[in-house]
Amino acid sequence: MSTIYDVAELAGVSPxxxxxxxxxxxxxxxxxxAVRDAAKRLNFTPNRAARTLRxxxxxxxALVIPDIENPYFTEMARGVEDVASKAGYSVVLCNxxxxxxxxxxxxxxxxxxxxxxVIIATASESSNLDxxxxxxxxxxxVDRHTAYDVDGVVxxxxxxxxxxxxxxxxxxxxxxxxxxxPAHIDxxxxxxxxxxxxxxxxxxxxxxxxLRFSTxxxxxxxxxxxxxxxxPERPDAVVAxxxxxxxxxxxxxxxxxxxxxxxxxxxxxxxxxxxxxxxxVTVVRLPARHMGVTAANMLLERIRGDQQPARTVxxxxxxxxxxxxx
Amino acid sequence: MSTIYDVAELAGVSPxxxxxxxxxxxxxxxxxxAVRDAAKRLNFTPNRAARTLRxxxxxxxALVIPDIENPYFTEMARGVEDVASKAGYSVVLCNxxxxxxxxxxxxxxxxxxxxxxVIIATASESSNLDxxxxxxxxxxxVDRHTAYDVDGVVxxxxxxxxxxxxxxxxxxxxxxxxxxxPAHIDxxxxxxxxxxxxxxxxxxxxxxxxLRFSTxxxxxxxxxxxxxxxxPERPDAVVAxxxxxxxxxxxxxxxxxxxxxxxxxxxxxxxxxxxxxxxxVTVVRLPARHMGVTAANMLLERIRGDQQPARTVxxxxxxxxxxxxx
DNA sequence: CTCCCAAATGTAATCGATTTCAGAACCGAG
DNA sequence: CTCGGTTCTGAAATCGATTACATTTGGGAG
Numbered sequence: 001m002s003t004i005y006d007v008a009e010l011a012g013v014s015p016x017x018x019x020x021x022x023x024x025x026x027x028x029x030x031x032x033x034a035v036r037d038a039a040k041r042l043n044f045t046p047n048r049a050a051r052t053l054r055x056x057x058x059x060x061x062a063l064v065i066p067d068i069e070n071p072y073f074t075e076m077a078r079g080v081e082d083v084a085s086k087a088g089y090s091v092v093l094c095n096x097x098x099x100x101x102x103x104x105x106x107x108x109x110x111x112x113x114x115x116x117x118v119i120i121a122t123a124s125e126s127s128n129l130d131x132x133x134x135x136x137x138x139x140x141x142v143d144r145h146t147a148y149d150v151d152g153v154v155x156x157x158x159x160x161x162x163x164x165x166x167x168x169x170x171x172x173x174x175x176x177x178x179x180x181x182p183a184h185i186d187x188x189x190x191x192x193x194x195x196x197x198x199x200x201x202x203x204x205x206x207x208x209x210x211l212r213f214s215t216x217x218x219x220x221x222x223x224x225x226x227x228x229x230x231x232p233e234r235p236d237a238v239v240a241x242x243x244x245x246x247x248x249x250x251x252x253x254x255x256x257x258x259x260x261x262x263x264x265x266x267x268x269x270x271x272x273x274x275x276x277x278x279x280x281v282t283v284v285r286l287p288a289r290h291m292g293v294t295a296a297n298m299l300l301e302r303i304r305g306d307q308q309p310a311r312t313v314x315x316x317x318x319x320x321x322x323x324x325x326x
Numbered sequence: 327m328s329t330i331y332d333v334a335e336l337a338g339v340s341p342x343x344x345x346x347x348x349x350x351x352x353x354x355x356x357x358x359x360a361v362r363d364a365a366k367r368l369n370f371t372p373n374r375a376a377r378t379l380r381x382x383x384x385x386x387x388a389l390v391i392p393d394i395e396n397p398y399f400t401e402m403a404r405g406v407e408d409v410a411s412k413a414g415y416s417v418v419l420c421n422x423x424x425x426x427x428x429x430x431x432x433x434x435x436x437x438x439x440x441x442x443x444v445i446i447a448t449a450s451e452s453s454n455l456d457x458x459x460x461x462x463x464x465x466x467x468v469d470r471h472t473a474y475d476v477d478g479v480v481x482x483x484x485x486x487x488x489x490x491x492x493x494x495x496x497x498x499x500x501x502x503x504x505x506x507x508p509a510h511i512d513x514x515x516x517x518x519x520x521x522x523x524x525x526x527x528x529x530x531x532x533x534x535x536x537l538r539f540s541t542x543x544x545x546x547x548x549x550x551x552x553x554x555x556x557x558p559e560r561p562d563a564v565v566a567x568x569x570x571x572x573x574x575x576x577x578x579x580x581x582x583x584x585x586x587x588x589x590x591x592x593x594x595x596x597x598x599x600x601x602x603x604x605x606x607v608t609v610v611r612l613p614a615r616h617m618g619v620t621a622a623n624m625l626l627e628r629i630r631g632d633q634q635p636a637r638t639v640x641x642x643x644x645x646x647x648x649x650x651x652x
Numbered sequence: 653c654t655c656c657c658a659a660a661t662g663t664a665a666t667c668g669a670t671t672t673c674a675g676a677a678c679c680g681a682g
Numbered sequence: 683c684t685c686g687g688t689t690c691t692g693a694a695a696t697c698g699a700t701t702a703c704a705t706t707t708g709g710g711a712g
Binding site for chain 4: 339341343346352353354376381
């Protein structure tokens with residue numbers, strides 16, 4: 001590995017000049033050429049650790065998500081990455097696995113590595129962002145609200161819950177259940193509230209048996225669906241609180257010979273890699289990629305010194321009703 | 327952010343002693359206690375950039391994959407992460423998007439950041455690993471072979487292709503097509519060779535029309551399946567070269583009213599988040615997580631100084647035949 | 653022809669942790 | 683009581699890039 005000193009020597013200039021060539025302050029054309037040539041010949045790459053140590057910041061942003069195996073989050077990651085890499089930043093993807101300790105470990109690393117900022121979908125309401133915020137580094141919360149005064153990008157969760165439910169009502173289903181993620185995650189609670197809204201607006205009673213909080217994973221959807229099917233009075237339709245719950249619910253229904261639309265299903269979020277006929281299930285599409293793009297742009301603005309008060313962007317969703325053309 | 331000097335002052339020792347406390351060389355018990363106490367009071371976290379600059383290596387490993395949206399790779403990533411984080415290493419996930427330039431950018435970053443090693447599923451046969459290998463940092467290739475003399479972990483691809491095909495033969499299908507990834511990726515070519523083996527072993531002719539190379543993505547599977555269905559002499563079964571091709575093929579078949587087993591389908595790799603009845607499709611399960619675990623362990627051994635000649639581990643697969651119990 | 657200012661360049665300090673080297677303190681053996 | 687050898691400890695050099703400050707150079711104004 002060659003250093004800035006090697007380049008300086010070969011080019012016949014001082015190390016300071018080499019640095020200036022790469023950081024864009026005034027250097028004469030001939031020296032610029034000499035330095036670039038020398039750098040190429042030596043295959044010089046600046047040592048990031050040294051640069052970070054001196055400047056106290058690195059062009060890296062951390063993206064912390066609770067489940068790397070959920071396509072919703074990887075799609076979002078793509079959005080973040082596209083924006084960030086265009087701006088010369090690299091993205092470090094950290095999988096907190098929805099565990100608070102893993103999450104805070106990654107946040108510690110972000111601090112110790114002097115990363116420029118953090119985009120995080122928190123593991124829970126009680127996630128502790130104090131240390132990272134204390135450093136003054138910008139933080140953008142995605143998908144979920146936090147207890148902190150930071151920028152955020154969320155889906156219109158309550159509206160999504162309502163649309164999904166209304167579509168099932170419109171299709172004539174009578175007993176519509178809801179399966180959501182953990183109640184302590186606001187995303188899950190809000191979507192459930194939307195479900196409740198839709199039913200109430202129709203003057204229907206809310207049967208508490210039909211409201212299930214589970215995990216945001218396939219197994220959670222499966223377990224809750226099994227429970228619902230075991231009820232004395234079965235639901236004839238179900239709203240799935242996220243994509244994976246939807247998958248789990250449909251799996252169980254299929255195994256019981258109740259493939260949609262035998263039982264109505266509406267999913268909040270796109271079904272990943274689905275092989276179902278698109279007309280069988282209602283899908284409320286969530287613009288995950290767009291959420292990532294928005295969050296990354298907000299973070300970059302903050303990194304560049306934007307000081308305006310914290311903003312929260314709410315993204316609207318599109319409903320793709322069952323039975324509709326693709 | 328407090329530094330080692332602050333801690334030293336508060337504890338009444340020299341910075342060198344503080345460093346020694348955290349790196350486990352001989353320090354008297356009382357000073358250890360004093361330092362730990364001071365560190366806790368100041369909420370001290372060592373500055374990684376400084377540490378990396380001095381020691382010329384950081385406890386970070388890079389994992390470079392061609393498609394972060396493919397569950398096969400994220401499952402592998404989980405395996406890598408579990409092993410690495412247990413050993414005190416963090417994992418940086420880099421998405422090369424199957425593009426050589428993005429791939430080499432990430433490898434440059436790995437070098438400049440002094441990362442300890444790299445696990446990579448190369449974008450293509452012509453991936454250039456020279457720079458990273460020149461630094462002497464260990465590299466482990468996963469999923470795909472490389473032109474370099476490095477450790478590797480791959481699936482038994484040819485055998486997987488053969489098993490998948492044989493199962494369709496056993497089920498009585500006559501005209502079995504194959505849709506694989508890009509021909510320039512050895513994984514794709516080997517699986518296709520396995521398909522050919524199985525047919526030849528049965529004394530069947532190979533119709534070149536039935537062999538399609540596409541991309542390892544859903545749209546690739548869709549396009550190739552459409553082409554196959556448009557042939558004058560349609561196939562009555564198809565082997566999908568990876569999970570996403572399988573999804574695409576099944577989608578198209580469903581849209582044409584040919585849901586498996588109307589047309590036989592065997593997939594190399596698990597169908598992600600499938601809602602199909604498990605008896606409809608043959609699946610050759612690939613131990614993706616295990617691949618990640620193995621690769622991470624190999625890499626850690628190398629990082630610790632293991633000098634033995636390069637090894638390649640081949641992982642066997644399990645067939646789950648259509649119609650079999652779960 | 654002199655003076656002043658701006659542009660270009662170099663010197664050296666700096667970021668924070670690790671590590672070499674040398675010295676201090678202490679032990680037991682002779 | 684002295685000597686050789688551990689065991690601790692601190693001072694200072696070091697990693698490689700950036701940058702404040704000083705110096706040189708050249709051009710234009712007066």
